[in-house]
Amino acid sequence: MRDGEAVGTGRGLGIDADRRAERVRLVEVVGGQTDDCFAEAVRIGLGSMPKWLPCRYFYDTAGSRLFERICDLPEYYLTRIEERLLRTNRREMVERFGTTPVIVELGSGSSRKTRWLLEAACARFGTIEYMPIDVSGPLLKVAAEALTDALAGLRVTALVGDYRAALDLLRKRRECPRLFLFLGSSLGNYERDSAIALLRHIHDASHAGDRLLLGTDLVKDAAILEAAYNDASGLTAQFNKNLLLRINRELGGRFDVGSFIHRAHYDAARSRVEMHLVSRHEQQVRIDKLGMVAAFSEGETIHTENSHKYTITELQELAAGSGFVEELAWTDEAGWYRVQMWRRV
Ligand SMILES: C[S@@+](CC[C@H](N)C(=O)[O-])C[C@H]1O[C@@H](n2cnc3c(N)ncnc32)[C@H](O)[C@@H]1O
Numbered sequence: 528m529r530d531g532e533a534v535g536t537g538r539g540l541g542i543d544a545d546r547r548a549e550r551v552r553l554v555e556v557v558g559g560q561t562d563d564c565f566a567e568a569v570r571i572g573l574g575s576m577p578k579w580l581p582c583r584y585f586y587d588t589a590g591s592r593l594f595e596r597i598c599d600l601p602e603y604y605l606t607r608i609e610e611r612l613l614r615t616n617r618r619e620m621v622e623r624f625g626t627t628p629v630i631v632e633l634g635s636g637s638s639r640k641t642r643w644l645l646e647a648a649c650a651r652f653g654t655i656e657y658m659p660i661d662v663s664g665p666l667l668k669v670a671a672e673a674l675t676d677a678l679a680g681l682r683v684t685a686l687v688g689d690y691r692a693a694l695d696l697l698r699k700r701r702e703c704p705r706l707f708l709f710l711g712s713s714l715g716n717y718e719r720d721s722a723i724a725l726l727r728h729i730h731d732a733s734h735a736g737d738r739l740l741l742g743t744d745l746v747k748d749a750a751i752l753e754a755a756y757n758d759a760s761g762l763t764a765q766f767n768k769n770l771l772l773r774i775n776r777e778l779g780g781r782f783d784v785g786s787f788i789h790r791a792h793y794d795a796a797r798s799r800v801e802m803h804l805v806s807r808h809e810q811q812v813r814i815d816k817l818g819m820v821a822a823f824s825e826g827e828t829i830h831t832e833n834s835h836k837y838t839i840t841e842l843q844e845l846a847a848g849s850g851f852v853e854e855l856a857w858t859d860e861a862g863w864y865r866v867q868m869w870r871r872v
Contacts, residue, residue, distance in 0.1 A: 550675045553668055556688035556696050566817060569774055573814075573821040573829070580770055582716050582802075582832040583662060583689075586636075587773050591666045593766040595637055600762060602754045605712050608864040609742045610640045612857045613710075617647035620868065623738060623854065624704055627652040631697065632708040633690050633729075635659030638670040640710060642677070644740075649680035656702075660686040660693040690725065694732040703734045710742040712864075715799070715835040719845075722835075726849030730871055737871045739851060745858075745865055746836045749793040756791035756800050756834070764789035767802055767831055779815030786810060790828070799835045803828035842867065 565584055572580040586594065598606035613620070621628075621644065630648060632641055638659055648655045657674070661667050664687040671683040686693040697705075707729055714722055729739060756763055767789045774780035787804040794801055806823035813820050837845075839856075842865065846853050851869035858865045 547672060547675055550682050551668075551671045552684045553664065553671070554684060554686050554696075555664075556686050556692040565773075566778055569778060569814065570817050570819060574819070577828065577830060578821070578823075579830040584773065585766060585770060585832070586661075586663050586666075587769075587777075588663070588665055590766060590769045590773070591636065591663050593762060593769060595639075597758070597762050597766060598639075600758045600760065602758045604751075604755060604863060605744055606640070608859045609710060609712075609866060610643070612742075612859065612864070612866045613640050614643045616857050616866075617643045618651070619855070620644060620740060621648045621651050621706075623868065624652075624706065626704065627655065628704045628706040628738075629656045629658060629702050630706045630708065631658045631660065632710070633660050633693075634709065634711065634713045635661050635670065636663070636666060636711070638674060641708060642674065644708070645674065645678055645681060649678050652680075654680045654682070656682045656684065658684050658686060658697070660688070660690060662687070662689060691728055694728050698732040703737060705733055705737045707733065707737065707739040709739065710866075712742060712744040712834065714741060714845075715744055715837070716833060717835070718833065719835075722845060723848045726845060726851070730850040733871045735871060738854070739869045739871065740866065741842075741869060742864070742866045743842060744834065744836050745863055746798055746838055747863055749795065751863075752793045752800050752836065753791060756802060757789075761789075763791065763802075767791075767804060770829075770831060771804065774814060778817055781813045781815075783810075783812075787829075797835075798837070798841075799833045801830060802832040802834075803830050837865075839865070 568581050568584060572578060597603050645655060645657055659667055667685040667687055671685050675681050675683055717725055768784045768787060771782040771784050775782055786807045788807060790803045790805050791800055805826060805828045808825045811820050811822050843853060846869050851871055854868045854870045856865055856867040
């Protein structure tokens with residue numbers, strides 16, 4: 528598969544298939560989440576001390592479905608508040624643009640919150656091109672079809688692959704202005720230096736006057752944060768453990784998932800919730816396709832995710848450090864979550 532090659536359309540999907548095919552395009556970008564990348568990440572991460580795995584590998588089909596269910600949990604306030612902020616302020620968000628923007632979204636998932644914004648943009652400009660980027664191709668396809676069915680003015684070019692590879696592809700294209708979206712507190716998965724590097728990547732793929740709408744979780748009481756990642760129904764635990772099941776499915780792993788415990792705790796010094804999988808006892812786990820054995824002592828963990836929480840000052844420093852200025856911001860009454868619009872300088 529070559530970089531930027533179209534791999535599928537909406538063809539053959541029902542009575543309006545031809546019309547949908549004209550409006551939905553899936554494009555595979557090199558650097559996507561191939562089996563080899565996953566194998567390499569597992570080899571490196573489980574061969575390290577302490578052990579770790581990159582959180583982007585949560586999102587295979589099973590993991591993406593679990594994440595969608597997490598978004599509806601009472602404890603997981605992030606989606607609920609962000610969706611309310613987008614719904615309430617959507618017109619103001621799109622009215623920043625004098626001419627029709629192309630809307631590019633990093634880590635779009637199901638695009639369920641984005642729909643509000645797309646609806647407002649279609650109402651304001653008539654026709655909108657939406658370019659969601661996600662490592663999960665099946666999710667992108669379902670989301671793109673649902674959106675084009677619902678919004679007559681929408682065209683979708685979905686980029687299947689890693690953020691950086693997709694941004695490199697966009698850098699070569701000239702259309703503007705662009706509105707970049709990075710929602711769901713996904714920036715929080717990056718350590719500060721990596722967050723600035725990714726924001727600079729967005730900066731380099733954009734032009735002066737383009738904008739970035741960024742959704743971020745704010746520092747708050749540890750009990751609220753820990754409840755959000757330790758829900759009573761155990762869905763987040765399933766989501767975390769799905770990484771081990773994925774290793775079993777795709778790489779011939781022999782993990783006994785019941786011998787690991789999900790743990791999420793807030794590290795106030797680092798302003799982040801850390802997720803881990805904790806080995807209940809000493810064990811050795813073979814991973815056939817990698818020809819490796821991962822040895823665990825009792826209580827040893829695999830670090831699977833960081834979710835950084837920010838202060839407003841830190842967010843403004845991130846903007847300044849990556850070539851953006853804050854133009855507008857929206858926060859809920861409790862001050863738990865913030866959506867900000869940055870302008871690229
Ligand atoms: C936390 S979910 C957020 C989904 C959605 N934006 C929301 O707010 O609900 C993160 C999404 O980003 C995607 N993702 C994670 N890392 C990625 C990467 N490096 N490149 C492309 N997509 C990525 C995942 O597949 C997933 O759909």
